[in-house]
Amino acid sequence: MHRTGALYGQFKTLEQQKDTASLGMWIFLVTEVMFFGGIMLAYTINRHTYYHAFAMGSNTLSIQLGGFNTVVLLASSFTMAMAVWSSQTGKKKLIPMFLTLTILLGFVFFGVKYIEYAQKFHHHLVPGRNFDITYCVNNPSKCEDIDAADLDVERAEIANALAADPDLNSHAQLYYSAYFGMTGLHALHMIIGAGLLFWLLRGSLAGRFTPEWNTPVDIVGLYWHFVDIVWIYLFPLLYLIDRHK
């Protein structure tokens, strides 16, 4: 089905038709705000209740990898915005270029996320029967990717956290459940977004988007930026707890 800017009977102008489409997308995004908002609220309550376990968990994440991914995702939002601009101004050659860049940055994000997830599996930090917050501290030879100095810091932190919270191991699992749940849902949204971007790429290579009709680029752009906003909140919530000395 090729909708190339035909004016449907219920609208007066193409402008009104496009505004309606973007209004519909915003209503969907508001439901997404409530979805992620509820999860972040539950996270906040647990974080305050089990402060030490959550700080301990947060400190095992890599700020370098998380920060890098934040930059990657912000850059992909920029290239997405440029793809929308290209379609609005009729620069037909630039649309597929910016869409490809956006997809590539999305895949860089997935790659870094894979490294982070794999590390958590190796370090026994995935909730379940093998979860052990003290694993790396007790088996330093099995966690060669962690700096020995970092392990010393972690050893002291675990001692402090255990003094305040004897059931640290259970409560740290809550943190990691939230971590995998929230970043996993965010990644799922990105996978859907990447699929939509491939669909746009096909349309743009066929020269389908023009200044008169570029609604799909605009709408998928809104979705992609929303996913970026979710990460803007996840990064400080998950990575930046109790980092100061």
Next chain:
Amino acid sequence: MSEHEHTEHIVPPSTYLVIIFTLLFLTGLTVFAAYINLGRFNIVVALGIATLKATLVVLFFMHAKYSPKRTKLVIMAGIFWLIILLFMTLSDYASRVDYRGVHFPMSQNTSLHSSPHS
């Protein structure tokens, strides 16, 4: 509704460049701020910067600044509902004691890096 044809506002790349560099700067700032001990205000600063970043994305990347009023209304209604969700739930938690008779630790500001007994 107005009969006038309102032409679509096209945000120029220069605006997008200013926004992306502001966002990258704020990302650096939030990491920097996380390493300073502000006690309970660390989370306030972190979420404040995140909200500033989100606002910039919504206004410029998502063109909300140039959207019709009814789109802005939907956005504001969504944010208002989110505030109800967060504010009323958290004020409920903050004003109760749990089944163990323990107050919800809203003012928790102990750090892992200092001994809890010191």
